[in-house]
Amino acid sequence: MSDEIAIGVDLGTSYSCVAVVQDGQPMVIPNEWGELNHASCVSFLDDGSVLVGNAAKKNIIAAPEATVYSAKRLIGRYFFSDEVKKAQAVMPYTIVEGDNNAVRIQVHGQTYSLPEISALVLKEMKAVAETYLGREITKAVVTVPAYFNDNQRQATKDAGRIAGLEVLRILNEPTSAALAYGFGRDVNQRVVVYDLGGGTFDVSILEIGKDVFEVLSTAGDTYLGGDDFDDRIMTWLAEDFLAKTRLDLRQNKYCLQMLKDAAERAKIDVGQKGTADILCQGICQDANGNVMDLRNTLSNDQFNRMVMDLVQRTFKVCDEALQSARLSASEIDAVILVGGPTRLPIIRNSVKHYFQKEPLEGINPDQVVALGACLQAHALLDAHAETFLVDVTPLSLRIGTVGGYTEKVIEKNTPVPIDRSKTFTTSRDGQEKVKIRVYQGESNRAEECEMLGEFEFSGFRIGYRGDVKIEVTFEIDTNGMVNVSACDVETGQKTTTTLTLSSGMSETDIQRSIDATRQIQLAGHSSDLPSVA
Template sequence: MMPIVGIDLGTTNSCVSIIEGGSPVVIPNDEGSRITPSVVAFTDDGSRFAGAVAKRQAVVNPKSTIFGVKRLVGRKITSPEVDKAKEFAPYDIISNENEDAWVQVNENKYSPQEISSIILMKMKNIAEEYLGYEIDEAVITVPAHFNDSQRQATKDAGRIAGFNVRRIINEPTAAALAYGFDKKKNQKVAVFDLGGGTFDISVLEINNGVFEVKATSGDTFLGGDDFDQKLINLVIEDFQNQHGIDLRADKMALQRIREASEKAKHELSSLLETNINLPFVAVDTSGPQHLNLKVDRPQFEKMVADLIDRLDGPCLQALGDAKLDPSEIDEVVLVGGMTRMPKVMEKVRQLFNKDPQIRINPDEVVAIGAAVQGGILEGQIDEVILLDVVPLSLGVETRGSLSTKIIERNTTIPTKRSRIFTTALDNQDFVNIHVIQGEREMADDNISLAKLNLIGIPPAPRGIPQIEVSFEVD
């Protein structure tokens, strides 16, 4: 039987794993690295690259090098998250005919699913080179707080890449599977997942091989890219104050600053200070200008204090929804490269009053968990029961443009819920059903999933027809 690969399709990096001999193995890429940059590049001669090769040429080809596309998946061009992405993306973000956010490279337009599929094809090739034969089945992970549109878009990306996507699994749930824990012992586990573009927190109860997600919350636009942007802004403002040159207009210089800022952020997790040095970053009438800026850890931590504070809300919401006190959490698992930052670890200790688990590489733990799920599906690993939840409430728009919830957030799936509605006018022969997802009171403030018309309602006074709306989530 062909193995089912587990893929962590990340904002910044991606990782692929399989089960070999009953244990998960992270597959290195052709350069020997166990993680691969989630970067795609297009060149003028029509060539296309993905991974480390694409990232390396970003400085000389910034407008045609796409990164962080996961933040655009399933989003409308009018969303505030896309507006924010436009601020720091050197490539063009445009609207398609349905007002979905797409990217444009020269004359070509690509959906986020297409870009994601190129990254997935790269991961597929990595696995096939390692195994020596073709594979076509995968478990792909998504942030726990992804809505239905974003999950479907990720599944579509998998199909475009040539995969039969056996399961879409939440990243924190995958991490819990990777750790395994003592399946015979009743444990309450919090998975704290701060990656390149998203933040998730999930609270699980694990007992006798049953992994039950009690609650999940998060922020789909909070991650390492935002921490990088703080450093990028500091570098640009400092250079402008010294030389009177705004480097934002120079895409090539901006890409050099982006890479140097990401490197400095990594260094500040282990060093107390670092230097950002970029020679010949600009030219003015006096000649070439060089960038040299010293940044220390306390300065950086002060700059990102607002981002660190944003971690509080989702954690407290997840604990509240799970009806648990922080003291009742037995283990805290760290996922994502940003959890290496000392200030983030300090925040975790502050929130949960305990040291977190870091025995598995936080960059690899999600892919390992996805491979474990694949191993369960193909019978290589002892069956565990995985009970996940609906991350956002599902409902319909009702009179007055109000949102009426039918399945509340954090409801265990699979589930089916129904609700009876009626007509608002005498002899009304049709109703519009607008399916929405989210927690806001007004329908327009939530995510629109579908619109349909129910026609042929027999004539009757208002309030008499009984219209049952059922939602089923498998």
């Protein structure tokens, strides 16, 4: 057994969590104030230092333009995507376009990539662990939504590198939760992990045997989460205030942030107490300069009507996962709930109704993913570990063909790692090179899939159209990330590429970010390592 330590990090949309295995048991690591969950929030201060975590979240209202949150919803996406357009409409910070259609955040005249923002959250998790354990931490398993595509996984791995962490594995969040659930138990069950986080929803179906965790299927929606529940309350509050005062709070980003904060608190209160009394003091001024308050009451029935369509969207995803696994809800032995929003009675009751069984009690939905991640991290460092994990690729992998179409090479929910080849031919006489475009998605139309990247292959034999055969091989590793190679079948001429275009960061960009991040002082943390106890 190595004396190395690797941590597990649940890098969430709203909150992040870090855990480690000590004395054979997984545990969530507290910060110096005893906090176990940390807001995935980064606030850039005027003096050049950076606040990360719960302290940064307090700046959402005080300094909204300089405080970045929900960045996970944007990581690995293209600037022209619908998700980015939606974020631009509601986020107080500035979202701009970078090279290769990448998304950048602009604060105090500086631009940051999404991996750099996530790296600051990971760096904070690293610092929390180092302070508690009294030693340097350089290795981690980091979790992502099961339905993240290759772009998003690569960008997350880049974030780990920038933060000074060797990412041993990118692990799917539902799979991680199942690892934590199955740890130390002698169970033989089919389980569903219903994972509703702040910004994403995933469901995975797993077969758990002794030390074997096999994912049968996964499905998800990377733009559905607790934030959307907050948005519904915000809209209701704003429209009610508009009807009463003829003032639209949504036109002012400061007011919008007060609304968001009030909506999140109301969601929690209505879940815990069945009603929420909402008060935003001094939210705005009327035309005569009079300071106005916002007061309202949200009942459980009102809230349920507000969000029921969002809840139903999660069960369409559950339908898809069950169909892929060729199972019915009655064949599921246990249901694990993951993510803070699953504490809401409407979620728990709806899940119980859909699966016809009570969700498992005694599992902390905020911490179970981090606990599973640290168990996997521990197993990867232990040569004698017996845990065997079989995951799947969540999306079909495709290659672009003529006419704007795609052809499937690897089916979604195929166990990984895997490699698969397909042979194509040249499309015109005398062709000297081919452009190979790689997509993920379920449509045969290229425009309806996510393009992971493209590369050119040349040096093959020149011949007539259809005469030259080119074999394209896809490899998906245990992180769910894609490598592609092309080979001239006749001559053996070959080229290989790793599709890393999608995160918008070249190797030079990453090295520059590593150097820049080293200079950033996380407020509240010493730049020196703590003394080893």
